Amino acid sequence: MSSENLLLKDFRPRPRLFVKETFIEKPRFPVIDAHNHLAEPFGGGWDKRPLSALLDILDAAHVRTYIDLDGGWGEDVLNFHLDYFKTPAPERFVMFGGVDWNAWAEHSDHFAEWAAGRLRFQAARGAQGLKIWKLFGLHVRDHHGALVAIDDPRLDPIWATAGELKLPVIIHVADPAAFFDPLDETNERWEELHGQPDWQFPSPPFPSFMTIMNGLASLVERHPETTFIGAHVGCYSENLGWVGNLLDRCPNFYVDISARISELGRQPYSSRQFFLQYADRILFGTDVGPNLDYYRLVYRFLETDDEYFNYGLSEIPGQGRWFIYGLYLPDDVLQKVYFQNARRVILGER
Numbered sequence: 001m002s003s004e005n006l007l008l009k010d011f012r013p014r015p016r017l018f019v020k021e022t023f024i025e026k027p028r029f030p031v032i033d034a035h036n037h038l039a040e041p042f043g044g045g046w047d048k049r050p051l052s053a054l055l056d057i058l059d060a061a062h063v064r065t066y067i068d069l070d071g072g073w074g075e076d077v078l079n080f081h082l083d084y085f086k087t088p089a090p091e092r093f094v095m096f097g098g099v100d101w102n103a104w105a106e107h108s109d110h111f112a113e114w115a116a117g118r119l120r121f122q123a124a125r126g127a128q129g130l131k132i133w134k135l136f137g138l139h140v141r142d143h144h145g146a147l148v149a150i151d152d153p154r155l156d157p158i159w160a161t162a163g164e165l166k167l168p169v170i171i172h173v174a175d176p177a178a179f180f181d182p183l184d185e186t187n188e189r190w191e192e193l194h195g196q197p198d199w200q201f202p203s204p205p206f207p208s209f210m211t212i213m214n215g216l217a218s219l220v221e222r223h224p225e226t227t228f229i230g231a232h233v234g235c236y237s238e239n240l241g242w243v244g245n246l247l248d249r250c251p252n253f254y255v256d257i258s259a260r261i262s263e264l265g266r267q268p269y270s271s272r273q274f275f276l277q278y279a280d281r282i283l284f285g286t287d288v289g290p291n292l293d294y295y296r297l298v299y300r301f302l303e304t305d306d307e308y309f310n311y312g313l314s315e316i317p318g319q320g321r322w323f324i325y326g327l328y329l330p331d332d333v334l335q336k337v338y339f340q341n342a343r344r345v346i347l348g349e350r
């Protein structure tokens with residue numbers, strides 16, 4: 001290969017750095033995985049595989065409870081997941097329900113009351129939370145065909161009902177920020193977006209990243225009785241100052257760290273400070289299905305002071321060509337992040 005013509009996709013630099021590499025076989029405390037999936041496309045289709053194989057992985061990873069966000073839009077998937085996973089192993093799984101946005105056309109002005117009613121039904125059936133997927137703010141439209149803002153007051157009955165039923169809302173909007181930037185040579189997610197062209201949200205036609213994020217902040221502020229968990233470090237892991245500000249203003253706001261050790265680990269000083277300051281507000285999560293190697297990688301990130309390591313399991317990490325640094329969190333913080341916060345916020349236990 002001529003070095004003059006080396007393409008970025010062929011570049012495979014091997015660091016010549018000699019630094020400590022720690023293998024973490026088991027986490028220092030048992031774990032609740034507060035953000036994950038069991039169905040396609042994010043969870044690996046475990047709703048079609050034997051439950052015993054899944055439990056073996058969770059046992060090996062010391063994951064005590066696994067939060068499955070794939071309850072879906074309607075109730076069919078939720079019911080199936082409750083029967084297939086939770087009934088045989090009730091201590092090990094928690095299922096979240098969802099909102100069927102497509103039903104807005106049918107229910108027009110009464111959509112939110114209808115969706116709140118479905119939420120009551122899902123909770124009675126066994127759902128323990130509500131998952132709001134990223135199409136909210138980007139694609140969800142009302143019965144007039146108009147894009148719905150995150151803090152649209154017409155949806156208040158849904159959030160109020162979640163609060164009344166003590167169902168935490170895991171919400172993912174907008175993130176990552178670079179998906180809203182032009183796809184040119186300055187976009188740090190260039191390789192990822194070339195692989196997944198439909199993950200781009202240029203504005204227009206989409207709202208800007210900050211329009212959606214300000215909508216999230218206003219939603220959380222307007223519903224202090226409802227618990228919101230901002231997925232992927234509050235949907236803005238690139239800006240921990242912004243997330244910390246919302247945490248300061250809103251005691252009903254929490255974050256999970258799923259699929260973002262890439263971002264946290266490239267700003268290790270800020271991240272460590274963030275974990276120490278907001279130790280009661282951060283929930284462990286992975287978002288890549290039940291994957292033993294990935295669990296161990298996240299444990300390594302949280303527990304060790306290892307330097308400059310890959311945040312993913314592929315040779316070229318998927319979210320961008322950088323490496324990360326461990327946070328060597330103290331035991332009291334690890335305990336809160338690994339299970340105490342999720343036990344209190346999601347399971348409602350003290």
Ligand SMILES: [Zn+2]
Pocket residue numbers: 035036037042069287
């Ligand atoms: Zn997810």
